[in-house]
Amino acid sequence: xxxxxxxAYVAGTxxxxxxxxxxxxxxxxxxxxxxxxxRWSMLHDDAAFRLYCFKGSSxxxxxxxxxxxxxxxxxxxxxxELRLEGFPAxxxxxxxxxxxxxxxxxxYMRRLGHSQTLYQGAWVRGTNVxxxxxxxxxxxxxxxxxxxxxxxRWSMLHDGVDYRFYAFKLGSxxxxxxxxxxxxxxxxxxxxxxxxxxxxxxxxxxxxxDSCAMLHDNANYRFYFQTR
Numbered sequence: 637x638x639x640x641x642x643x644a645y646v647a648g649t650x651x652x653x654x655x656x657x658x659x660x661x662x663x664x665x666x667x668x669x670x671x672x673x674x675r676w677s678m679l680h681d682d683a684a685f686r687l688y689c690f691k692g693s694s695x696x697x698x699x700x701x702x703x704x705x706x707x708x709x710x711x712x713x714x715x716x717e718l719r720l721e722g723f724p725a726x727x728x729x730x731x732x733x734x735x736x737x738x739x740x741x742x743x744y745m746r747r748l749g750h751s752q753t754l755y756q757g758a759w760v761r762g763t764n765v766x767x768x769x770x771x772x773x774x775x776x777x778x779x780x781x782x783x784x785x786x787x788x789r790w791s792m793l794h795d796g797v798d799y800r801f802y803a804f805k806l807g808s809x810x811x812x813x814x815x816x817x818x819x820x821x822x823x824x825x826x827x828x829x830x831x832x833x834x835x836x837x838x839x840x841x842x843x844x845x846d847s848c849a850m851l852h853d854n855a856n857y858r859f860y861f862q863t864r
Contacts, residue, residue, distance in 0.1 A: 638673055638862040639663045640687075640708065641843050643836060645857035650831050652812075652859045654838035661840075661863070664701065666710035671699050675729070677743075677791070678849040678860060681736040684713055685853065688734055695729040696720040698766075715764050720757065722768035727755055731847065733792040737799065740771050744792060751787035752778040754824070773822065780826040781813055791850040795857065798829055802850060809845040810836045 642658040645651075654660065667673065670692040678687050684702045691697040700714040710716065720743070728748040735742050741759035743766045746752075756772040759765070768774060778801060789804040799817035801824040814830040817823070826832065836859065839845070843861035850859050 637664055637667060638844065638864070641840050641861045641863060643838075643859040645834075645859075650833065651835040651837045652857070654836075654840060657856050658858065662703070663707040664862075665707040667701070668699060668710065671710075673862060674847065675731060676847065676849060676862070677732055677734040678851050679734045679736045679741070679793070680851045680853040681741065682738070682854065685851070686714065686734075687849075688718075688732075690729070690732075691717065695727070696723075698732075717764065718759075719765050720768075721765050723755055723757065724768070731788065731790065733790065733849075735792050735794045735799070735851070737794040738796070741766070742772065746787070747775075752781070754778060776817075776822065776824060778815070778824040779821075781815065782826070785813055789845075789847060791848055791859075793850045793852045793857070795852040796854060799824070800830065802834075804848075805833075809839065809843075812836070 640662045643652040643654045644656040644658045672690040676689040687701040687708045688698050698718050701708040701710050702712045702714050704712045726748045728746045732745045743757050744754045754776045757766045757768040758770045758772050784806040786804040786806040791802050801815045802812050805811035812834040815824050815826040816829045818825040818828045842863045844864045
């Protein structure tokens with residue numbers, strides 16, 4: 637079972653450092669046999685650190701874990717299985733990102749063949765459903781990111797002020813591009829209210845750099861790789 641290597645942003649710099657203000661490595665426990673941890677995301681909801689992954693090859697079922705003080709445990713203080721409803725037929729379910737903005741739990745996937753288009757849904761309270769367009773702008777553009785952006789490795793978070801979008805620089809396992817949501821043009825814009833390029837420092841050699849997750853916990857910006 638993979639575990640999580642944890643980094644945090646070093647204030648006043650342009651880098652995320654492994655183990656900074658962090659438990660360096662955290663286990664993932666109790667995952668169902670068909671948990672697809674290659675398709676995963678994380679968030680912090682002001683009370684709990686949460687991890688999500690798709691169920692097997694599904695496009696509409698995700699498993700939920702939360703941190704119990706020792707590990708990210710399946711079903712801990714969580715609805716164990718959540719359903720995605722109403723997302724368009726051309727959604728790219730190869731990756732997704734989630735965040736909590738103080739009001740809504742939000743889920744994002746890209747449009748197939750259009751990596752710079754985000755589809756957005758939100759959790760319908762009192763249910764186990766994330767519904768496309770619920771309390772959400774259904775479709776959002778990501779603009780002005782460099783031509784060498786690796787759209788397959790991306791993540792999002794909300795830091796109490798800004799909705800932020802991150803993606804790796806193509807061919808790099810250390811350089812991240814950053815943008816934020818610009819309400820003036822209703823888009824995620826490269827460099828808007830952001831340090832344009834961030835660097836990961838001290839990445840352990842056992843890290844699976846094919847995907848990542850990020851969150852903000854009201855104190856720290858955090859970055860995660862799974863272990864191989």
